[in-house]
Amino acid sequence: MSETTHDGTVATGAGSASSADDGLTPAELAAKYGLAVSGARPGLPAYVRQLWGRRHFISSFARARVSAQYTQARLGQLWQVLTPLLNAAVYYFIFGLLLGTDRGVDNFIAFLVTGVFVFTYTQSSVMAGVRSVSGNLGLIRALHFPRASLPLALTLVQLQQLLMSMFVLLAIVLMTGEVPRTAWLLVVPALLLQSLFNAGLAMVMARLGSKMTDLAQLMPFILRTWMYTSGVMYSITHFTAHAPAPVQLALQLNPAAVYIDLVRFALIDSFTADQLPPHVWAVALGWALAMGVGGFVYFWKAEERYGRG
Template sequence: MSETLADYAARHGLKQSAARPPLRKYIQDVWARRNFIWAFASAKNISMYTDSRLGQVWQLLTPILNVAVYYLIFGVLLNTSRGIPDFIPFLVTGVFMFGFTQRSIQSGSKSVGDNLSLIRALYFPRATLPLAIAVVELQQLLTSLIVLMAIIFAFGEPLTFNMLLFLPILVLQLMFNIGASLVVARLGAFNRDITQLLPFIMRTWLYASGVIFSLPTLMGPGSKLAQYPWAADLLQMNPAYVYIELSRHVLLGKYSDYVENTLNMQHVGQLWLYAVIWSVVALVGGFLFFFRAEERYGRG
């Protein structure tokens, strides 16, 4: 009888190079490549603007220009700034923090498809690719935070210990971004149409996340949103809104006082609960979702 390739491989102890390992072993392999993830992200971050004359300066200019456009349209023309103290720091915080999640998800959706040659040439845990994308966006955000903090202090916000709470918020949002990136990375690996659809989804998400308006203000007495408490609850559970609003409460003391004293709303504790739940569910669920298709990436 002629021997099959499977029998031949078994007899010689050969294994499929891209076979999915046990979950624990896979996590260990990903952790062992943490230096590769950081180096890969740093190299990608540097190469991102090599073709432009201003280079890395665009990391600062892009969010600033976005803020300028949003302020002109929504702050000046549509007057969504009414009642909000120091609307510019409020808007900058929203744009920067939402952009962190937006870019992580949109870039993560292409992380597998754009690296097929690397996947087919070498074996490594494929989860390192969307993880590296999340690190790229973290590095860009850390650069942008220089501008954010400068604007906050320029509008008279004092340096307080409460601002240290921004660090755990950033960690929780990073965990959520990684999980979401892993989900869209698997979807985008097998259906590239996802990458075309995501910009429309993200734009809609932006308008529902309190980036350019204050949800507590819209929930005030006599407002239309106050007549539909279930809609207000859904908007408050929105993960993008949760991380943005928490960031505003710890960085912008005037805005925090405005919400708590003027609007009589004490919802920060609830936001912290939502933030932890979203980060854990997204990270664990996203990692498992991506892991289950490990042996399929790069085929075809």
């Protein structure tokens, strides 16, 4: 198609557009024709909407991982319960019988098993988060979806495993002489806050693990140290009675210890409010919001870089 200009010359439409675009930078050309960078990071509100739109994918991915996780083991998904139980038995033998860390703790079996189960939830979420991006590069490069779906789905896997383990935990607590009471309902908000904290922490570890390939090898040592400072197999209040105030405060405000203490307070009658850190629910909520929101934003800021390079 052509047109006659004011001076009588004839120019094609394509030639006119080309002349009009001469001298424009790539960014200006993109803005002029409404083009966008392939794989560019969407805005935060749009990213949240995309995640909500993929909620069925997240839940389906989580169910598939749960089903496939123990397919090679004869006992199958029973290992979801057996693993923390065996850990609790080992810790009871070492710390309860040999080292005597049960001093000052009533109903030490319920105290220990609760600590192991609750900490295992955070520990497993962290390890799943570390591998969530680096272990799914094929999926990331083949399909377009919000990458936060992966650490969120894997955290959901760990939550499902914890819920299965809770039936065993409640049975053990009952066998140790505890009686069901209204306070047991406090387990629900405690685990919800811990789940928000775990999801944020998993997203932080997912971003770090996507670039630091050796992080998965290092994390078990870091997590073991964290466990030993979280009061899983001893009473922080009892063992820090003569420690400097800053040490006591740091150990009591440790997020893993906070969530463990809240579940113990709910389930164990002898674990009273004076063994909880001050303002414990506010601390639990603060950790959940800080890590949940902060971890999500931290992960989102590198959205366009996952699976590249």
